[in-house]
Amino acid sequence: MARLNLREYLKGPRGGALVMAACLVIPFIDRNGSHINFLVDAGAFVLLALGLNIVIGFAGLLDLGYAAFFAIGSYAFAMLSSPQFGIHIPIWLMFFIASGIAGIFGILLGAPTLRLRGDYLAIVTLGFGEIVPQTFLNLSQYTNGPNGISSLDQPVFFGFRFGFNPVPYYYLMLVLIVLAILVARNLRDSRLGRAWMAIREDELAAAHMGINTTAAKLSAFALGASFSGLAGVAYASKLGLVSPDQFKFNVSVFILSMLVLGGMGNITGVVVGSLVLSSLDRFILPQLTSFFHDVLHLNIDFTNSRFLIYGVIIVLVMLFRPEGLIPSRQRKAELHAGDSDASAAAAEQQLYNKAGV
Amino acid sequence: MDVFLQQIVNGISLGGIYALIALGYTMVYGIIELINFAHGDVYALGSFVSLAVLALLGVQDEVHGAALIGVIVLTLAGSMLACGLVGVLIERLAYRRLRNAPRLAPLITAIGMSFILQNVMQLWKGPSPVPVPQFIPNPTLFHSGAVEIQLKQVLVVVLAVVMMIALQAFVTRTRVGKAMRATAQDRDAAQLMGININTTIALTFLIGSALAGTAGFVSGVYYGTAVFNAGFAAGLKAFTAAVLGGIGNIAGAMLGGFLIGLIEALTTQFISDQWANVVVFSVLVAVLIFRPSGLLGESLPNKV
Numbered sequence: 001m002a003r004l005n006l007r008e009y010l011k012g013p014r015g016g017a018l019v020m021a022a023c024l025v026i027p028f029i030d031r032n033g034s035h036i037n038f039l040v041d042a043g044a045f046v047l048l049a050l051g052l053n054i055v056i057g058f059a060g061l062l063d064l065g066y067a068a069f070f071a072i073g074s075y076a077f078a079m080l081s082s083p084q085f086g087i088h089i090p091i092w093l094m095f096f097i098a099s100g101i102a103g104i105f106g107i108l109l110g111a112p113t114l115r116l117r118g119d120y121l122a123i124v125t126l127g128f129g130e131i132v133p134q135t136f137l138n139l140s141q142y143t144n145g146p147n148g149i150s151s152l153d154q155p156v157f158f159g160f161r162f163g164f165n166p167v168p169y170y171y172l173m174l175v176l177i178v179l180a181i182l183v184a185r186n187l188r189d190s191r192l193g194r195a196w197m198a199i200r201e202d203e204l205a206a207a208h209m210g211i212n213t214t215a216a217k218l219s220a221f222a223l224g225a226s227f228s229g230l231a232g233v234a235y236a237s238k239l240g241l242v243s244p245d246q247f248k249f250n251v252s253v254f255i256l257s258m259l260v261l262g263g264m265g266n267i268t269g270v271v272v273g274s275l276v277l278s279s280l281d282r283f284i285l286p287q288l289t290s291f292f293h294d295v296l297h298l299n300i301d302f303t304n305s306r307f308l309i310y311g312v313i314i315v316l317v318m319l320f321r322p323e324g325l326i327p328s329r330q331r332k333a334e335l336h337a338g339d340s341d342a343s344a345a346a347a348e349q350q351l352y353n354k355a356g357v
Numbered sequence: 358m359d360v361f362l363q364q365i366v367n368g369i370s371l372g373g374i375y376a377l378i379a380l381g382y383t384m385v386y387g388i389i390e391l392i393n394f395a396h397g398d399v400y401a402l403g404s405f406v407s408l409a410v411l412a413l414l415g416v417q418d419e420v421h422g423a424a425l426i427g428v429i430v431l432t433l434a435g436s437m438l439a440c441g442l443v444g445v446l447i448e449r450l451a452y453r454r455l456r457n458a459p460r461l462a463p464l465i466t467a468i469g470m471s472f473i474l475q476n477v478m479q480l481w482k483g484p485s486p487v488p489v490p491q492f493i494p495n496p497t498l499f500h501s502g503a504v505e506i507q508l509k510q511v512l513v514v515v516l517a518v519v520m521m522i523a524l525q526a527f528v529t530r531t532r533v534g535k536a537m538r539a540t541a542q543d544r545d546a547a548q549l550m551g552i553n554i555n556t557t558i559a560l561t562f563l564i565g566s567a568l569a570g571t572a573g574f575v576s577g578v579y580y581g582t583a584v585f586n587a588g589f590a591a592g593l594k595a596f597t598a599a600v601l602g603g604i605g606n607i608a609g610a611m612l613g614g615f616l617i618g619l620i621e622a623l624t625t626q627f628i629s630d631q632w633a634n635v636v637v638f639s640v641l642v643a644v645l646i647f648r649p650s651g652l653l654g655e656s657l658p659n660k661v
Contacts, residue, residue: 127638127642
């Protein structure tokens with residue numbers, strides 16, 4: 001009973017405030033720069049996962065090339081806020097510009113393809129994710145090809161220069177994540193969000209209820225892409241450079257596995273899933289490798305098989321717990337809707353087998 | 358003009374490989390309406406299995422006479438068998454459970470399976486391209502000006518066309534082929550007619566993946582290298598070929614494969630090889646917008 005009360009107690013704004021307070025004091029407690037650095041990188045992936053969650057989790061559209069929008073956001077910042085062309089737009093403005101550009105590309109890609117069936121969309125986004133980094137690589141007179149664009153502008157906040165200290169970036173990322181969570185929550189509960197979920201569950205029925213499905217899907221695509229614009233600017237400014245190999249297909253699948261693990265459609269789940277996988281990537285696998293090496297005297301490099309592990313996570317979770325670790329209630333009901341049918345079909349099959357049909 | 362004709366020859370042989378992969382995509386999509394993302398990686402696996410069989414046979418250099426036929430048959434058979442079984446295994450493990458689940462679920466596991474296969478191959482043979490022994494003598498068969506046709510190129514096209522004709526005959530003339538078509542049309546009704554749909558679907562994966570294994574063998578011979586992630590780009594192009602020809606249509610997959618091969622060869626020659634992927638992808642988007650049923654496909658209404 002006490003446990004239940006604690007759960008109730010932590011639900012809603014009170015729990016959020018506690019988590020927020022903990023996040024605010026982390027840099028004061030943990031003074032290890034590399035840890036804060038990790039949290040900033042992980043934060044960028046939280047933003048990406050939140051954005052992809054709008055497309056896959058809310059609207060049920062499988063986007064397999066999400067890293068392309070991340071690339072577009074990052075390159076927009078790199079080109080408009082660096083010595084590359086001598087343009088120095090302040091980062092605060094770039095957040096709006098880059099997410100706008102990413103959103104426009106979302107519309108450009110979505111407009112011709114969203115009227116098609118869902119699986120065609122998956123393959124088109126897969127192709128898009130492949131050619132965007134390729135295009136940045138090919139246009140080397142503007143992007144320096146494989147070398148990428150470096151010495152990007154560092155943020156200046158009322159005269160305070162961010163420099164190479166990760167702590168200000170940490171707080172910047174925190175602000176962005178809080179904003180993104182608020183936006184995602186409001187979208188989910190809005191008329192548009194309910195339209196997305198209706199489309200996700202049954203597109204035909206949604207269309208018959210008077211929802212303009214193409215417009216709703218297009219807005220999911222554009223809004224999801226704009227989140228990755230934010231992530232792109234923040235990530236590129238902290239790293240100080242962009243290069244085409246940061247946005248490979250692997251990145252899209254990495255973000256997808258965060259969603260699948262955490263629970264598609266659930267904001268808390270997606271944030272947790274993304275933090276878990278980021279730490280797996282950065283800490284747990286290297287630790288496991290050195291543990292096997294030092295203690296068990298086995299030379300197994302787990303970091304080499306990280307993508308194998310993400311693939312296994314995706315398949316296992318989809319097979320055995322498709323709603324993820326922290327499910328959204330609606331999504332769970334939907335994903336298990338087929339179960340009774342399946343068991344009925346199995347029973348039927350048994351009947352046939354017995355009858356020798 | 359010679360350059361153009363030579364690229365036509367190259368494009369057609371390249372297209373033979375895409376056509377073989379596209380056949381598997383189109384069969385699987387035709388029967389369970391799933392884009393099997395792992396299919397491209399099964400193709401890449403085909404090259405690796407061919408490598409392994411060649412190593413087992415101790416083949417390093419050119420082989421002649423009857424031994425050549427033996428090596429080709431053994432390598433091809435090994436590659437087809439291994440890939441076919443992997444295909445069946447993928448269906449059993451990752452797709453069968455989700456046959457009645459929402460559309461998104463099997464698509465996501467398909468991507469996961471593709472990733473698993475790719476990384477297993479990377480762990481097996483490392484990240485850099487592995488050379489495949491050139492055991493087939495490669496004389497130039499035809500020579501006119503600067504245009505030449507090599508034995509390898511003829512081999513690819515002949516193999517692809519023979520496979521397609523055999524597959525078409527199998528699907529339209531045999532009892533099992535009829536069961537496949539029935540399952541594709543209406544799974545429940547097929548089951549009520551006494552067709553074992555699990556076996557039928559597994560068989561579809563077996564044949565489709567064996568064809569990908571053929572393509573893997575051929576591409577190992579043709580390019581002389583095998584690399585773990587070759588399946589990604591080739592799979593995307595082969596899928597484009599299947600959509601271009603009309604998904605679910607066997608002759609269409611073949612036609613689409615040859616067209617995509619030609620487009621890629623001509624782009625590489627006259628624009629730049631860096632843009633070949635971009636051009637092929639634009640073709641995919643254009644086909645989906647203007648003629649989603651493909652060149653030979655019939656337009657199907659959405660199943661409700």
